Amino acid sequence: MDLRQLEILKAIAETGSFTAAGQKLRVSQSAISRQILLLEEELGEQVFHRVGRRVRIAPAGEVLVQLSLRIFQDVQDTLADLSERQESPRGVLRLVGGMTVCLYVFPALLAELRRQHPRLDLKVTGGSSERCIAELRSGAADLGMLTLPIDAPDLVAVPVLQEELLLITAPGHALARLRRVAPSDLTRQPFVLFERGSNTRRVLDEFFLREHVDPNIVMETENVEIIKAMVRAGMGIGIAPYQAVKDDVASGQLFCSRISGHPLFRETGWIYPKMSRLPRTVAEVLRSLEQIRPQLHTVPAKLARP
DSSP states (O other): OOHHHHHHHHHHHHHSSHHHHHHHHTOOHHHHHHHHHHHHHHHTSOSEEEETTEEEEOHHHHHHHHHHHHHHHHHHHHHHHHHHHTSOOOEEEEEEEOHHHHHHTHHHHHHHHHHHOTTEEEEEEEOOHHHHHHHHHHTSOSEEEEESOOOOTTEEEEEEEEEEEEEEEOTTSGGGGOSSBOGGGGTTOEEEEEOTTSHHHHHHHHHHHHTTOOOEEEEEESOHHHHHHHHHTTSOEEEEEHHHHHHHHHTTSOEEEOBTTOOEEEEEEEEEEOOSSOOHHHHHHHHHHHHHGGGOOOSOSOOOOO
């Protein structure tokens, strides 16, 4: 059995006759018949049942047709991959992500992609997880980065970052003067938090419930910059990812600390539609993120006292 016989078998199954298969492959009907006869002699059983001028596939033929589909798909994918390796990727790549990702991950990632692959046309859209997932499903986006978990069986989720969530306050706040901040110190404090329903808020709500903290929520928003602005203004305290607040802490505009004995983390990952073969452009984005990962300060080396 060889690839040519599998190609003929597949063509007969698709067209329903030896004659039509010969026309499709541009070979004579006698050549088609000869190859099928040789194949049946090798297998010791029929691959097609002849019914007048039409044919009906036999069980052995069905098995071989499925084999041919897998083999020819593998051949096509391999040839495409070899072709892509010979040239720099080009075309449009559409990224979607949440607010924090767009502010603190994508800028460094896009700079690296432009440096390595200048012929890529990069498009970015920021939005809620629901909007990003809808765009991935509709084909309006190729790849997304969202806070996990994502409950979507039709999408692939690949964890890539663990971000530590830290308590943030204005530098002059009473909590900033404590050597250690315990969950009990958060009682009756006004909070500016990520909006209800988000995965980040889910992590915080689980912490509040576990530690019997009843937060006095004065504001909810999906925008981490608004959270920081309100905390700086003294409206309340917040809990935010370290990479979003590290510059504010370094400049003395905010103070941050861990809640004693209760490290908080959220996981961020790539999201993309399930497919038999990952497009090279998507693979290059995943590779570029690994290269810039050391630049992303998701966990503080240490937390200095004011």
